[in-house]
Every structure is written in C-alpha cells, then in structure tokens.
Amino acid sequence: MRRTYLFPSFVLFLIFCTCIFFVGQLGIFHPIESGIQQMFFPISALFFKHTSEKSVTSQLEKQNIQLTQELKEMDSLKEDNKALQDQFQTLSPSSRTLLPVTVVGMPGVIPNITFPETLIVNAGSTEGVGVNMAVVVTDNLIGFVTKTTDHFSEVTLVSSKASSFSVKTATTGAIGVLKGQGNGQMLLDNVLLSDKLVVNDFVVTAGSQNLSGNGLPPNLIIGKISSIEKNPSSLFQQADVLSLLPFDRLSTVFIITH
C-alpha cells in the first residue's frame, strides 16, 4: 500500500527540518540565506521605491525649515561649548560615517492598512553594518539594526513595541525612556514629576554608545511631544511623542557606522 510511506516521509522531513533549525543557529546557512535574499529583495525594493518617493521629500522640506530655526539657536550654544572644550582640552567625539541604504522590505505590512515594525535594508555585514547601529534620515532617528546577514539587515523602528531606550527633551532637558507602542506611536515614560515637559518640545536621544562606539549617538531627533499626562499621585509623568517622518514611506535611510 502506498499509504504506508507517508509516515516515514513525515518523520524523515520532520527530523531533517529540526536538524536545519538547530544547525542554522550556528550560521552555517548564511551563504544560502544571502543568495535567496539577493534574489528576491530587489523585487520588493522596486515596489517600495515607487510608493514612497513623493511623500518623504515634501515632508522633509517642511521639517527642514523648522529645524533651521532651531539650528541657529544651537550655533550660539556650540560656540560656548567650543570655548569650554578648548580650555579643558577635551577630546572630540569620533567622526560618524553615514552609509546610505535602500529600504527593500517592510515585513508584515499591508500598505495603507498596517504599520511597519521593522524595515529590511540592502546593506549587511559585508558593507560594515553591525547590530545596534543607529539608522537615521538627516538627524532624525528611524531605528536601529537588530539583525544582519551578508548583504541585508533588519532595522527595528523606534515606534516598534520592541524598542525602548533613554532620551531627553531638547529644551528642558528632562530625561526619560522612549517606549515604542506599535502602529507608529511612541510614549515618553519614566519622566520625574519634578522635570518639566513642554508640548511641541523635541525629544532627542540621550546617547547609549558603548566602548566600541556601537549604540545610539546622543542628540538625534526622535519626534515632538504632542500631549502630556501628569498625575500628581503617580511616580512619573508621560508624554506622547509624534515622529517627524512617515516611517512607512521611507525609501532611503542612512546607517551610522563606526
């Protein structure tokens, strides 16, 4: 009877897949994974490039005007800082290298219905990309690299539920933790009641780089405070943070490499 070979086939393939699962964790299949990704990611890159080109440019132009004003105020502060550095002979931070990459995929996204949690970009370990490297557009933080293969990397967005890192407000200097809520929403949490939060104030990274230089550099813009929740009976106050960029419309981003 032919039916009798179904069970041995089932057991054989199940054992084989289990072996692939455990052996794959050693990284042996990276060349095969890279080959498959190089075959199919360029197809989705064409799709995302077509849908995202127009909206990003116009929104960036508007934000550029607004940020220029803030930069003028920052310039005067920089002059003071330089004078202090010269006096105390502090070492300057190492220069940052920006690697331009293209978004080739947004896993789990239905266009105009669901929001991305991660992006796939066309640069991997071969191009010098490593885990925990910051991904930016101009000086806006988009996310950070969480997985890499030879030629592609996965970027977790700052609005993802898996994202959580320390931040501060640009004007008042209040320190807190930015927690992604999914669907493009972010929450500034763990801010002391004694610290001041102002609506429309910019939220920037506090800096979380390690000795190797990996991690989030300081003063990268994450978004603006849209609303504040302050309850005197609570230990901390919270604020909703709106991103300045449409994460689901990005086509080209930059990875800060070291």
Place this chain on the structure above:
Amino acid sequence: MTFFIISFLATCLSAIIEALFLPFPLVLLCLIFCGIYRKSGWIFFLALCGGVILDTLTFSQVGQSSIFFIIILGVLLLYSRKFETNHFLFGTLFTAISGFGYLILSGSQHVFFAFLATIILALFVFALQQSLLPSKNETTAHS
C-alpha cells in the same frame, strides 16, 4: 510531475508574497490545498522549501516555519481517513485553524485581520477546487 512543478512554483511564489507584501499565511494555504488535492509524500518537500524561503526573507530562524508546516501536513495526511477532506468546508476550517495557530506562533502584528483574510481566501480557493478540480488521491484509501 506537472502538478509537482506547478505546486513547487506556487509554494515559492506564496512564500515571496507572504514575506514581502501580504502578511497572510499563503504558504500554509498552498500546502494544505496541495495536501488535500494530492495526498502524497512530496508535499513535505514543498513544506520544507516554502518554510526555508519564508524564514530567510523574514529574518526568522531558518527551519521554524518548515517544522510547523510539516506537522500540520502530517496531521492532515496521516488522519485523512478520519476527515471528510474532499469537502470545501473542511479545507477552509483546517486552513483557518492552522493559520490562526501560525499567526500566533510567528508573532504577527494583526492576527485578527490576517485570520479573517485567510478564511475568505481559503473559502474561495477550496470552493473553486471542489467545483473545478476533483481530488486525486495517490493512496488506496478509497476502494
């Protein structure tokens, strides 16, 4: 042989679409369709290939989707005598339940929406299959 090639291409295409464009369990639907239409051992090979492509393109651990697909197909094929597999409602229900389990295990963001879409797709596919393509068993289950 022709059906094997068509099934292989359909599985690969489903994996690409599911990984890059639509987050619905299309590979699972394709495999269950092939398993109901042709109860044969090479379906497990399709499950292996589809799962590997899907895991590679979604940056998941290679093999995890294949294991799930093979177990589901094993339940379908090894217990096919106990089910009325030729009816389109069975295919729809089986796809819906296994698809829901896959969405939960894979950590999908919009489980309910994808689950509804899966049911609609499965209903359409299996109703079409029942009316246009009679099932060809390669076993001696029916005499």
